[in-house]
Amino acid sequence: MVAAVTVVVKIGTSSLTDAQSGSLRLSVLGPLVEVLTRLRGQGHSVILVSSGAVGVGCSRLGLRQRPTTIAEKQAVAAVGQGRLMRLYDDLFSALNQPIAQVLLTRSDLVERTRYVNANRTFAQLLQMGVIPIVNENDTVAVEELKFGDNDSLSALVASMVQAQWLILLTDVDKLYSADPNRDPAAEPIERVMRGIPLRVKAEVQGKSGWGTGGMATKLTAAQIATAAGVTVVITNGKRPEQIPAILAGEAIGTRFDPAPQPASARKRWIAYGLVPEGSLTLDAGAVRAVCEQGRSLLPAGVTAISGEFEAGAAVRLCDPSGQEVARGLVNYSAEELRRIKGKKTAEIPHILGYEGVDTAIHRDNLALLD
Numbered sequence: 001m002v003a004a005v006t007v008v009v010k011i012g013t014s015s016l017t018d019a020q021s022g023s024l025r026l027s028v029l030g031p032l033v034e035v036l037t038r039l040r041g042q043g044h045s046v047i048l049v050s051s052g053a054v055g056v057g058c059s060r061l062g063l064r065q066r067p068t069t070i071a072e073k074q075a076v077a078a079v080g081q082g083r084l085m086r087l088y089d090d091l092f093s094a095l096n097q098p099i100a101q102v103l104l105t106r107s108d109l110v111e112r113t114r115y116v117n118a119n120r121t122f123a124q125l126l127q128m129g130v131i132p133i134v135n136e137n138d139t140v141a142v143e144e145l146k147f148g149d150n151d152s153l154s155a156l157v158a159s160m161v162q163a164q165w166l167i168l169l170t171d172v173d174k175l176y177s178a179d180p181n182r183d184p185a186a187e188p189i190e191r192v193m194r195g196i197p198l199r200v201k202a203e204v205q206g207k208s209g210w211g212t213g214g215m216a217t218k219l220t221a222a223q224i225a226t227a228a229g230v231t232v233v234i235t236n237g238k239r240p241e242q243i244p245a246i247l248a249g250e251a252i253g254t255r256f257d258p259a260p261q262p263a264s265a266r267k268r269w270i271a272y273g274l275v276p277e278g279s280l281t282l283d284a285g286a287v288r289a290v291c292e293q294g295r296s297l298l299p300a301g302v303t304a305i306s307g308e309f310e311a312g313a314a315v316r317l318c319d320p321s322g323q324e325v326a327r328g329l330v331n332y333s334a335e336e337l338r339r340i341k342g343k344k345t346a347e348i349p350h351i352l353g354y355e356g357v358d359t360a361i362h363r364d365n366l367a368l369l370d
């Protein structure tokens, strides 16, 4: 018997719907509902992140391809989401398991008070024995503030609720060294110890006909969730009955090990919950100070600024080669930083004409990326 855990299961359109007809695959949904209900009955907390609103909406409206315009996608998702939830409610109700619909947009997680509030709602639902079923609120999400894919959404939810497990159910059994649907020589990867291998990142271009992000967004999800201390597994959605064996430690699918010392909830929110509004390029000394010595970022170590943002905004911190290494909340606007970049702290009041703070980003507002 496995100790009670919080598990987030994400199921993609490619597993939920038939690629040809677009109709829902009851042969997948039935066992999934059964296994999640059983886990709940054993005392585990379960959250389901379910895609499928667009796919189901398309099937209902007789559309043969995923819509391309935003307005079309939003309208089709509005048709599909209700049908999807109705089906889930019927199936879970047959097993006496209460469920809840939770629709989130990126902006719900960007604003700290809304993030904290969403977290409280999840905690309350789980305490009441409910299985929350989460999707992006496609109908109202605006392009600049979209998760865009439910892989990232599921990782942010897993991080927010401090889940032990995130299980990504898809139409392949594992992560491969290349897209197995295109390259027959692709080799399966059973375990990713820490950090996602670069050779794999370069080889994750494809996706199924109805899927959104392909394997690339699953790797991003794995990065976000493992950094929060969550164990991530990518496995085939056709066999949901394997989930208890996964939780018991069996080597099924691809397993990503969690960070041994996850950052605090606030730092994780800075790193992955917020949407960066610009970028700062750092010199090598500043990268060392921030990444290895845990120090604040001084204007002296900044060599370039891109984007327009106000003080308090979230920005990317990049090393001299352009690789993103951290994120943080700036103490100065982009316009101010352009004037004081590369300058010593003592020079700042003269340049700006007022006494500012010493740091461009204080270490408490700085989160390293995995």
Ligand SMILES: Nc1ncnc2c1ncn2[C@@H]1O[C@H](COP(=O)(O)OP(=O)(O)O)[C@@H](O)[C@H]1O
Binding pocket: 011, 012, 013, 014, 015, 169, 170, 171, 172, 174, 175, 176, 177, 178, 179, 180, 181, 203, 204, 205, 206, 207, 208, 209, 210, 211, 212, 213, 214, 215, 216
């Ligand atoms: N390196 C890889 N390993 C496994 N699958 C890959 C890889 N690169 C691309 N893919 C593709 O990713 C697809 C799954 O992603 P996607 O279609 O978005 O599924 P979902 O709807 O479950 O999110 C697979 O069908 C596969 O073709």
Ligand SMILES: N[C@@H](CCC(=O)OP(=O)(O)O)C(=O)O
Binding pocket: 011, 012, 013, 014, 050, 051, 052, 053, 054, 055, 077, 135, 136, 138, 148, 149, 150, 151, 210, 211, 212, 213, 214
């Ligand atoms: N929110 C969208 C799903 C977006 C998405 O990530 O799809 P998928 O790649 O199939 O998990 C929907 O419900 O159709």
